[in-house]
Amino acid sequence: MDVPLNIKTIMSHVMTVAADTKVVTRGADGSITRLTYNDVFARAAKLANTLDSLQLSEDSRVGTLAWNDHRHLELHYAIPCTGRICHTINPKLFPEQIRFIINDAQNEAVFIDPQFIPMIEAMLDQLPSVKHWIALCGADELPQSTLPNLQAYESLLSCEQDSYEWPLLNENRASNLCYTSGTTGDPKGVLGSHRSIVLQCMSQNMASHLGLTSEDVVMPLVPMFHVNAWCMPYSAPMAGAALVLPGPHVADAKAMTDLVNHENVTFSLAVPTLWNGINEHLKATGTRLPSLARGVIGGAAGALQLYHDMDHHGVKLENGWGMTELSPIGSYNRHLSAHDQLSDDALDKQRLKSGRPLFGVEMRLVDADGNSLPHDGETDGVLEVRGPWACSSYYGQPQKHDWFNTGDVATIDPAGYMRITDRVKDVIKSGGEWISSIEIENAIMSHPGVREAVVIGVAHQHWSERPLLVVVPDESHPTLTPEQLLAHLNGKVPKWWVPNACEFVEALPHTATGKVSKKLLRENFNHYQWV
Incomplete structure (x- = not known):
C-alpha cells in the first residue's frame, strides 16, 4: 500500500503501543514534570490548534529557542504534523549568527525559553519576519519584556481543545530545519522531510545500530537544537522507549547522574565534554550507574581513556558519527560479541572507529581528483556520502549534490568500518606529507595527566607546517611537563608526526556544538615562534 512515511505515523504508532510510557522533564530549578506520551500528544494537539489560531501560513518556518524539555518535544510534533517546519535554533551561537538564521529562515513565530528573551530583545528591530513571540512557560512565569505581544505557552494551550484533525501530509513535505554552526562562514540551513526523518529513525533502531527497544x-544530553538531539524525539518514541529530558543543566554532572539513577536511564547520548564531566564525577564520588548500560559518544572524537574509564563504571560507550547534513547519524559502531575476542590493542583500535554506515547510507573515499579509493582500512581519502536523508542542497541555495563531500578524511576497512583520520581543513601538511591531527590527539589522550588536548598545524620555515600540541593538563599531575608528553608519543605515532612543541593552557575554546575550535586556536597561535 502507498502509505506516506510522515511524522504523524510515529504518533499513531506510539499511541497504539506506548501511550502510557513516561516522559520526564527536569526543569531549570530541578523540579520534575512527569507525563506520558498520551499526555504529550494531547498537548501537541492543543499546540496544533494554537498554531492554526495564530494564522501561521501552511508552510511557515516556526522557530524554537529551547532546551530539552516536554514543551520542546511537543513542538517537534505539532509543528511538522500541521504541515509547518520546525526550525530549531542553537542559542549558543553568536548573536549575529542567530539573527542571520532567523532572518534566513523567515520565521513567522518563535517559541522561546525565558532565559533567551534578553538576547532576542537586543536584536528585535532586526527581526522583521517574526510576528509572534511565545515564551515557553506558564502565565505566572511570563517575564516583563519588550518583545511585542509576548504570550505564555501554557496560556495559549489552555484555550484550545486536546484533539486535532491531523492532515494527511505528503512524505516529501519539509518538516524540520537545522542550521550548521557556521565555522567557515554564515550558517547553512539543512531542510529535512517527513520521509527522511522517519527513514533515519527506522535505520537507527535496527539492532546492529542504536537498536532502541520498549525496555529502554x-x-x-545532546540538545534538541543540535540536529533534533540526534533524532531522539522521534527515534525513542518510535521504539516505544521512555524519554528523560534533562533541561538546561546538562553540564551539572551530579544532577545528571542523579537523574540517571532516579529514572533508571539505560541509554544516553552526549558529546565527549559531557561524558568527561560525568566520568570525573563518578571517579571523585564513587557513584555508580547500575541502569546505564550504553551511551553514544559523538560530535567529536573521544579519548581512549574515557572509554576505559566508563567501562569501569559499567557503561559501554559506542561511537556514532554524523553531521547536520545527514540529519544526523551516518554510521554507528555497535559493540559486538565478536569484538570481545580481539586483543586489547585491536579492541582499542576497533572502538575508536566511527562504525559502519546505517542502512540507507552509502560511503566512498575519493582523492583530490575525485577518483574512488579502496576500502582497505589503510588508504586515506575524502569521505563522501549519499542516502535518503542526506542533504541534497542547502536551504535557499541552488547547488545540488549527487554525493555530499563531508570535509572529513577517513579510511574504510573491508568490513565497512569507517575511521575518521582528520578534517580536510585540519590536516597538517609537513614536507609534502599529510599528518593526522586526530591520530596524535588519540595517542596523547591515553596519558592520565591530560584532560584535553588538540593538535594544530603551525607555519614552519622549512617544513611548511609542523604539528603543535596544545594541552589542558589534569590537576592530578601537577609536575607534568611538555617534554614528558612529547616523549609519551614515541612509538605511538610515526616519529616524524611527533609535534615539535607542546604548550599548556588553562582551557580550550569550544564551538556552540561542544567541539574544540581549532580555527580559534590557529588564530591564537598564528605567530607562534618555534624554538
Missing part, C-alpha cells in the same frame, strides 16, 4: 529509558 533514553536520556539525550
